[in-house]
Amino acid sequence: MNHAYRQEIDLLLEAAWVVPVQPHGVVLENHAVAVDAGRIVALLPQAVAHANYTARETVSLRAHVLIPGLINSHTHNPMTLLRGLADDLPLMTWLQQHIWPVEAEVMGAEFVRDGVELAVAEMLRSGTTCANEHYFFPDVIGATYHKMGFRAMVGLPVIAFPTAWAASQDEYFERALEVHGQFCANALVSTAFAPHAPYTVSDESFERIRVLADQLDVPVHIHLHETAHEVEESEKKHGLRPFQRMQKLGLVNDRLIAVHMTTLSEGEMAACSEAGVSVVHCPESNLKLASGFSPVEDLCRHGVNLALGTDGCASNNDLDMFGEMRTAALLAKAVARDASAFSAPFALRAATLNGARALGLDAQIGSIEVGKQADIVAVRLDDLETQPLFHVISQLVYATTRHQVSDVWIAGQRKLAERSLVDLDVEGMLARTGAWRARIAAI
Amino acid sequence: MNHAYRQEIDLLLEAAWVVPVQPHGVVLENHAVAVDAGRIVALLPQAVAHANYTARETVSLRAHVLIPGLINSHTHNPMTLLRGLADDLPLMTWLQQHIWPVEAEVMGAEFVRDGVELAVAEMLRSGTTCANEHYFFPDVIGATYHKMGFRAMVGLPVIAFPTAWAASQDEYFERALEVHGQFCANALVSTAFAPHAPYTVSDESFERIRVLADQLDVPVHIHLHETAHEVEESEKKHGLRPFQRMQKLGLVNDRLIAVHMTTLSEGEMAACSEAGVSVVHCPESNLKLASGFSPVEDLCRHGVNLALGTDGCASNNDLDMFGEMRTAALLAKAVARDASAFSAPFALRAATLNGARALGLDAQIGSIEVGKQADIVAVRLDDLETQPLFHVISQLVYATTRHQVSDVWIAGQRKLAERSLVDLDVEGMLARTGAWRARIAAI
Numbered sequence A, B: 001m002n003h004a005y006r007q008e009i010d011l012l013l014e015a016a017w018v019v020p021v022q023p024h025g026v027v028l029e030n031h032a033v034a035v036d037a038g039r040i041v042a043l044l045p046q047a048v049a050h051a052n053y054t055a056r057e058t059v060s061l062r063a064h065v066l067i068p069g070l071i072n073s074h075t076h077n078p079m080t081l082l083r084g085l086a087d088d089l090p091l092m093t094w095l096q097q098h099i100w101p102v103e104a105e106v107m108g109a110e111f112v113r114d115g116v117e118l119a120v121a122e123m124l125r126s127g128t129t130c131a132n133e134h135y136f137f138p139d140v141i142g143a144t145y146h147k148m149g150f151r152a153m154v155g156l157p158v159i160a161f162p163t164a165w166a167a168s169q170d171e172y173f174e175r176a177l178e179v180h181g182q183f184c185a186n187a188l189v190s191t192a193f194a195p196h197a198p199y200t201v202s203d204e205s206f207e208r209i210r211v212l213a214d215q216l217d218v219p220v221h222i223h224l225h226e227t228a229h230e231v232e233e234s235e236k237k238h239g240l241r242p243f244q245r246m247q248k249l250g251l252v253n254d255r256l257i258a259v260h261m262t263t264l265s266e267g268e269m270a271a272c273s274e275a276g277v278s279v280v281h282c283p284e285s286n287l288k289l290a291s292g293f294s295p296v297e298d299l300c301r302h303g304v305n306l307a308l309g310t311d312g313c314a315s316n317n318d319l320d321m322f323g324e325m326r327t328a329a330l331l332a333k334a335v336a337r338d339a340s341a342f343s344a345p346f347a348l349r350a351a352t353l354n355g356a357r358a359l360g361l362d363a364q365i366g367s368i369e370v371g372k373q374a375d376i377v378a379v380r381l382d383d384l385e386t387q388p389l390f391h392v393i394s395q396l397v398y399a400t401t402r403h404q405v406s407d408v409w410i411a412g413q414r415k416l417a418e419r420s421l422v423d424l425d426v427e428g429m430l431a432r433t434g435a436w437r438a439r440i441a442a443i
Helices: A046-052 A077-082 A091-106 A109-124 A138-148 A169-183 A203-216 A228-238 A242-248 A266-275 A283-288 A296-301 A321-336 A344-350 A353-358 A392-398 A426-441 B046-052 B077-082 B091-106 B109-124 B138-148 B169-183 B203-216 B228-238 B242-248 B266-275 B283-288 B296-301 B321-336 B344-350 B353-358 B392-398 B426-441
Strands: A007-018 A028-036 A039-045 A053-068 A070-075 A128-133 A151-158 A189-195 A220-224 A256-260 A278-281 A305-308 A376-380 A405-410 A413-417 B007-018 B028-036 B039-045 B053-068 B070-075 B128-133 B151-158 B189-195 B220-224 B256-260 B278-281 B305-308 B376-380 B405-410 B413-417
Touching: A007 A046, A007 A376, A028 A046, A028 A053, A039 A046, A046 A053, A053 A392, A053 A405, A070 A256, A070 A278, A070 A305, A070 A321, A070 A353, A077 A091, A077 A109, A077 A426, A091 A426, A109 A128, A109 A138, A109 A426, A128 A138, A128 A353, A128 A405, A138 A151, A138 A169, A138 A189, A151 A169, A169 A189, A169 A203, A189 A203, A203 A220, A220 A242, A228 A242, A242 A266, A266 A296, A278 A296, A278 A353, A283 A321, A283 B321, A296 A305, A296 A321, A305 A321, A305 A344, A305 A353, A321 A344, A321 A392, A321 B283, A321 B321, A344 A353, A344 A392, B007 B046, B007 B376, B028 B046, B028 B053, B039 B046, B046 B053, B053 B392, B053 B405, B070 B256, B070 B278, B070 B305, B070 B321, B070 B353, B077 B091, B077 B109, B077 B426, B091 B426, B109 B128, B109 B138, B109 B426, B128 B138, B128 B353, B128 B405, B138 B151, B138 B169, B138 B189, B151 B169, B169 B189, B169 B203, B189 B203, B203 B220, B220 B242, B228 B242, B242 B266, B266 B296, B278 B296, B278 B353, B283 B321, B296 B305, B296 B321, B305 B321, B305 B344, B305 B353, B321 B344, B321 B392, B344 B353, B344 B392
Parallel strands: A007 A053, A070 A128, A128 A151, A151 A189, A189 A220, A220 A256, A256 A278, A278 A305, B007 B053, B070 B128, B128 B151, B151 B189, B189 B220, B220 B256, B256 B278, B278 B305
Antiparallel strands: A007 A028, A028 A039, A053 A376, A376 A405, A405 A413, B007 B028, B028 B039, B053 B376, B376 B405, B405 B413
C-alpha cells in the first residue's frame, strides 16, 4: 500500500493484548488502538494499523494489556487528605468524634482543591480515568478536575443542615444551579445532583431534586440502604423503607445512582431493574465500616446495572479500583455461596462500562470502541507477580496490583507515562499534603 | 564516648519508624536495629546506637518503617506455577477438572523446585520471610528454600491415595521421616506433619501422625473445617464433626495448626483455646472458593492464637501478605458486624508473631526483639498513596501495597535491596516459568 493513502492520526497504541470490555470477555492479541482528536478511530490488528495509518506518535506496549480507563463510580476525593485519620472505629464514633469535627475545621476551597489533586495523582497511578464525586464545594472540585485534565462527574450536594458550602436549603439549590451552569458545556466535567442520604434530606428537597434533575437532565447520586440500621430508622420515622420513600417521591428511575444498597428485598431488586436504577457497590467501605454485605449477585440476576466505587479515602483507605475489582469479585462469591459468581470479566465490566452507564456517559466512555473518548490504560503483565499468564482478564482482576499500571490516556492526552505523572508538580502536592497533615493532627 | 568502646556489629538498620509488634501496637520513631551474626542484638534510639556500635554496614531508611518479616502460615507454593489457570469455578469443578488433572501431569521435583523459586521471588518482593508449606516433594521444597536462604516450615504430606510422591501409606511415613531427618538440623528449614484433611486421611494414619509428631516434636498442619459441606459429610460418615474426630484421635493440642476453620461452634472455639490450637485464617482463599466466613473475631475473643495465610496461588491468586492483612481486617469487621473488630495492629500481629507461634518458632522470629533472628522488612511510606500519614500501623494495613516493600533481610542476610532481588537469576526463573506455562496450557 502506498504511504500516501495512509490516514494521519494523532496516536497509535500497539499492545500485546487489548481487552475492549465490549464485546464482553474478549481478549485481542497484537492489536492497536488508533486515536485522533481525543477519540478512538479504530481497533485493529497491528499489521493492518500500520498499513492504514500514519501516527504522529506511536507507543508500543509489548508486555502490556490495554483496557478502558477505570471508572470510580462513588468517591469523596477531597477526603483523601483524611486517609487513615481514624480507623477501626464504630461508624458513629468515627463520624461524630473524628471525621465531622475535622471537616468542620478544614472544609473550604483549599482543602477540597488539595484533596482532589492528591486523589488525581493516586487515581492516575492506579488506572482510574473518571471519578463520580460526592462532596461539598463542587465548583472547586470541578475546576480542579478541569485544570488537571481528568474526567469527573461532580455531585451538587444537598443536605438538611448548614455547612461551609451552603447555609440553607435554598442556598444549596441556588449554588447547585450555579455550578451546573459552570460545567454544562465542559468536555471533561459534568454534574449530578448529590443528595446526601434519605435520612439527611427532606421530602421537600427530594421533590425539588426530582424536578430539577429532569429539567437539567442529570443523574441523582445518593447513599441508599448503606446499613440495616438506616432502613429500620426510616421505617420508624416514615413508615417506609428508604427505597420505598424514594419510590413514593418519584426518584426511582434511570437517573438514580444508588450507592451501597446492602439491605434489599427481592421486590426492591426487581424494581431497580425495571426502573433502570444503577447500583454502585463499594465493597471495601462496606466491610471496613461493617455496613453489611450487598447482594450483588442477586442484583445481577435481576439485570440491575452494577458499578463499583471505592468510597472516600477515610473509609477504604485508598482509591485503588484494581483492589476494588478484586475485593468485589472475591466477596461476591462468598456472599452468593457460589465460586462462579461475579467473574473476572464481569468485575472489569463493573469497573468500566457499567460505571459509564450509571453516569449516563456510556456513549462516551467505558469501553475501547470506535467513536468513544480515548480513556485508555496500559497495564504491564510481565512482572513476576503476574507470571505464568494463562488468562489475561483473570490475571488483571485476581493477580495484578495497581503498580503494574504503566500509562494512562484521558481523551487521548497522556497523563501517566511509564509510571510518571505528566505535568504534575508532585513535590508541591506532597508539601501541601504534609501541611494539611500537620494542621489536621493538631485539631 | 570513645570509639574504642563501641561494639562491632555486622549491620545497623536506621529507620524513621520501627514497629516491633511486641510490645503490641508500639511505633518507635528514629530508632535503629543492631544486627550481628544474623540476630537482633539491640533496638534503640539512633543516637544511642551510634554511640554504642560500629557497624560493618549501615542502612539508613529515612522514609521507611521496619517491621518483622511477614509469615505466610499456610501456602502451597509449588502451585504458584498454576496461578490463574482456572478461576471463577465451583470448588469441585476447579479441583477435579483443572487442578488435579494438571498436577497429575506435572508434579515432580522440577515443578516443585521451579514453583517454589517463583514464589520466593514474589514473597521477598512483598515482605514475606517465612512460609508454612503444605505440598508434595517436601525434600525438594526444603532444599530449594535452603538454597535460596529463605525460612520455611515444610509439611510432610500424608494423604489416603497414591501420588507421585508416595505410593502407599507406609511410603508417606517412610519418606516423611527421611525428609525430617534431612532438615532437623537446618537453620532455616524445619518440618511439620501435613495430613491433607480429615476427609482424605484415615484414623490409622492420624494415629501414626500423633505418635510421630510427639516423638519428633513437630507441628501438625492440616486443612480443617474448610467448608460446611466437609463438616456435614463427616457427620454422615463418622457420626462426628471433623474437629470432634480430631479430638477423639488426640490431635487437638498445641501442635495443631488448623487451617481455614470457617464453621465452628462456641464449644469448638473454647476447645481450641484451651488446647492451645493455632488457627490459620486464609480470607482471600475462603472468599474465592466460596468456602465460608471464618468467625475470626469470636476466635480472638476465645483467646485462640490466630495467624494468616494466603493459601496457594491457584486460589488467591497471589502470595501477598499485605493484601491478606488488609482483607482479613476488612472482612472480620463485616462478619462481626463491628467496625472496631480485627484492628490494624492485630492484623500485623496475626501476620507476624501469631504466625511464629503457630509454627512453634516464636522464640526465633515474629517480632523485632533482642535475641531473635533478624528477619526484617523495610517499607517505604513516602509514596503518595500513603500520604498523609497519621498512624503508621493503620497505614501499613489499610493503605500500603506490597510494592512499597523496599528491603528484606532474613537471618541478617539482605535478600531484597531497594526492590532488587539479591543473587537471584530472575530472567532464568521467568524463562522456566514460561516453559511451564506452555506445557501446562497444552494439557
